[in-house]
Structure formats: structure tokens, C-alpha cells
Amino acid sequence: MSAIPSPGPPNRAQEFEALYQHHSREVWSLAYARWMNADTALDITQEAFLRLWREWEKGERILNPRAWLLRVARNLAEDFAKSSFRRNGTHPPQTMNGVQAHEPQPLETLEREETFAHLRKEMEQLAPADREILTLRYALDYTTGEIADIIGKEESAVHMRLSRARQRLANRLRATDVGGLS
Amino acid sequence: MTVAVPPHLDNRAKPPEDEVDHLLRAFYQRELPNPWPMLTPQSSVRNRIVPLQPVARRFPMLRTRLALAACVAFLVAGPLGLASFFSPTSTESAATIQLTADGAKAEKNMLPYQLPLNPREPKIGGIKIPHGREK
Numbered sequence: 241m242s243a244i245p246s247p248g249p250p251n252r253a254q255e256f257e258a259l260y261q262h263h264s265r266e267v268w269s270l271a272y273a274r275w276m277n278a279d280t281a282l283d284i285t286q287e288a289f290l291r292l293w294r295e296w297e298k299g300e301r302i303l304n305p306r307a308w309l310l311r312v313a314r315n316l317a318e319d320f321a322k323s324s325f326r327r328n329g330t331h332p333p334q335t336m337n338g339v340q341a342h343e344p345q346p347l348e349t350l351e352r353e354e355t356f357a358h359l360r361k362e363m364e365q366l367a368p369a370d371r372e373i374l375t376l377r378y379a380l381d382y383t384t385g386e387i388a389d390i391i392g393k394e395e396s397a398v399h400m401r402l403s404r405a406r407q408r409l410a411n412r413l414r415a416t417d418v419g420g421l422s
Numbered sequence: 423m424t425v426a427v428p429p430h431l432d433n434r435a436k437p438p439e440d441e442v443d444h445l446l447r448a449f450y451q452r453e454l455p456n457p458w459p460m461l462t463p464q465s466s467v468r469n470r471i472v473p474l475q476p477v478a479r480r481f482p483m484l485r486t487r488l489a490l491a492a493c494v495a496f497l498v499a500g501p502l503g504l505a506s507f508f509s510p511t512s513t514e515s516a517a518t519i520q521l522t523a524d525g526a527k528a529e530k531n532m533l534p535y536q537l538p539l540n541p542r543e544p545k546i547g548g549i550k551i552p553h554g555r556e557k
Contacts, residue, residue, distance in 0.1 A: 253463070260461055265454075278453045286461055293463040356449050378443070379450035410442040 252296055260289055263306050266390060267313045269379055273371035274317040276360060284320060288313045310390060362412045370405035377402060 267288055271281035288309050295302060302308050363371060372391060376382045384402060388395040 256463060264461070265458070268455075272453065278455060282455055282459065286459075289461055290463060352448075355445070356452065359445060359449050374446065375450065378446040379454055406442060406446075409446075413442065413445075 256289070256293060256296070259292070259305055259309075263309055264289065265380055266306075266376070267309050269375040270310060270313050270372060270390075271317050272379070273375045274314075274368055275320070276364060276371070280320065284313055284316045287316055358416065359413065362409060362416075365412070366405060366409065370401060370408075373398060373402050374405055374409075 264285055268281045268285045271284035272278060275281060275284075291312055292302070292305060292309060363374070366374070369391075373387055376387045376390060377384075382390075384399045385395050387402070388398040391398070393401075
């Protein structure tokens with residue numbers, strides 16, 4: 241199987257846009273699973289795609305752009321962790337809390353925000369690999385086969401890990417009575 | 423012939439969802455950027471805000487190494503320079519006069535690196551020696 245050459249200038253933008261539409265959410269999911277922060281995940285996603293663009297401009301040939309993007313996103317997420325550690329010690333600046341209230345909200349909305357905050361806190365306790373599978377499953381509605389293809393594992397292993405992670409999360413949420421689960 | 427796929431591996435069949443599944447879906451739907459942002463490479467390359475990796479320098483430790491070399495040079499050349507400044511071959515260091523009552527003893531008691539006084543030159547007069555006697 242020959243390497244797929246970088247698209248020429250007339251097709252480059254179209255090819256890039258197509259790749260972005262198809263795979264940007266997957267890349268975002270992996271970055272989000274690492275940092276549990278939507279803005280950080282978006283930055284990492286855009287950086288990964290921009291690097292792909294630069295590789296094409298240099299004339300580099302990338303056999304599997306999707307796999308390349310996912311690998312770069314994982315590396316960028318780890319680099320982000322290291323740089324944040326250097327700047328701020330053990331706690332990155334954007335830690336695990338996306339609740340921002342600027343005006344009085346209805347009680348139902350406040351309760352839901354509190355539930356999500358508890359859920360986020362419990363998900364932080366899970367292993368990053370479990371968070372990846374949960375994010376791909378519940379954010380993008382991917383099947384276990386599709387998830388296995390992304391993370392490079394056997395489908396049966398993904399199914400087992402998904403079931404265990406979900407059950408572990410459910411037990412913790414029920415123990416703290418989060419979301420009315422009992 | 424059709425092959426029966428175990429239900430837990432059948433991608434088409436999804437297990438019934440419970441409250442945890444609904445909660446997780448709602449959570450992620452809230453986290454997903456909506457609308458999903460577009461990305462145009464030309465404008466994004468110019469307006470990138472977060473450089474996640476620093477630019478690699480060609481000689482990353484050049485300044486440090488130059489400073490270290492300067493310190494070593496100072497440490498090596500400093501003592502040599504001071505030693506040459508205070509060398510015994512200079513005239514000022516040789517003109518040491520022993521003020522004693524006996525000029526001969528003065529010459530005898532002179533340190534080895536000191537040049538002896540010229541006997542033809544008058545001894546230094548007008549110099550009071552101990553006990554007030556002038557020479």
C-alpha cells in the first residue's frame with residue numbers, strides 16, 4: 241500500500257476541511273478525557289490539525305491522517321500537562337470545574353450544575369483510559385467497535401472496560417446520592 | 423449461512439440505558455462545544471494563541487557556556503597577571519634598605535632576592551637610627 245501523498249494546493253483546503261469535519265470531535269474527545277476541560281481540549285484539537293496542515297505544506301506524506309492526529313493530540317495533551325506543571329506546580333490552572341454562574345439561575349439548573357460538578361469530580365478518579373472510552377461512548381455515541389478502532393484495542397476488551405468503568409462510576413454516584421441515583 | 427453475533431458484541435444492538443447513561447449523555451452534551459467551531463488553517467496559523475511547545479533554539483546553551491568560559495579564563499589569568507605584577511625583577515621591589523647600625527650587616531642580612539647596595543654610592547645619611555646616632 242503506497243503512502244498517501246499530501247494533497248496539492250488546490251485540494252489541500254478541501255481535504256483538510258473534510259478531515260476536520262470527520263475527526264475533530266474524536267481528537268477533542270481524547271484531549272477532553274485527559275484534561276476534563278472543554279476549552280483545553282479544543283486548543284489541543286486545533287493545534288493538532290494545524291500541525292497536520294504544516295506537514296502538508298512541507299510536502300510530508302502521512303499515511304493515515306486520522307491515526308496521526310490522534311497520536312499528536314495525545315502527545316500534545318501530555319506536553320500541556322508538563323508545561324502546566326512547570327508553571328503552576330501540581331495543580332493546573334484550569335482544574336476540573338466548569339461551573340460558572342454569572343446571574344441567578346433557577347433551582348433546577350443549579351441542581352443540575354451541582355450534579356454535573358459531582359459527576360466531573362467522580363470521573364477525575366477514573367483512569368485516563370476509562371475516561372477515553374466513556375467520552376467516546378457518551379459524547380460521540382460511538383460503538384465499542386469504533387472505540388476499539390480508535391484506541392487500538394480489542395473490541396471485547398473495550399466492552400469489558402466500558403462496563404466496568406460505567407459500573408464503578410454508577411456505584412460512586414449512588415454512594416453519594418448524586419443525581420438522585422439510589 | 424448467517425453467523426449469530428453475541429448480543430454484547432453486536433454493534434447494532436445497544437443495551438437499555440438507565441439513569442447513569444442519561445446523566446453521562448447530558449453531561450457530555452453540555453461539555454461539547456456547540457456550535458462546533460470551524461478551523462481555517464491560514465487564519466488560525468496567524469492567530470494561534472496557545473503555543474504548546476517553545477521554539478527550539480539552535481544553540482540552546484550558548485550564553486551559559488560563554489559565561490562559564492569567561493569565568494574559567496578569569497580564574498586562570500587572574501593569578502598569573504597578579505604574579506607578573508608583583509614579580510621580583512621589578513626595580514621597586516629590589517630597593518629595600520636595611521636600617522641598621524652596621525651597613526655590612528645590612529648587606530649580609532639582606533634577603534636572597536634583594537640586590538646588594540652599591541658600595542660606591544654614599545650610604546644614606548641623615549637617617550636617624552636607634553639611639554639617636556646619625557650615620
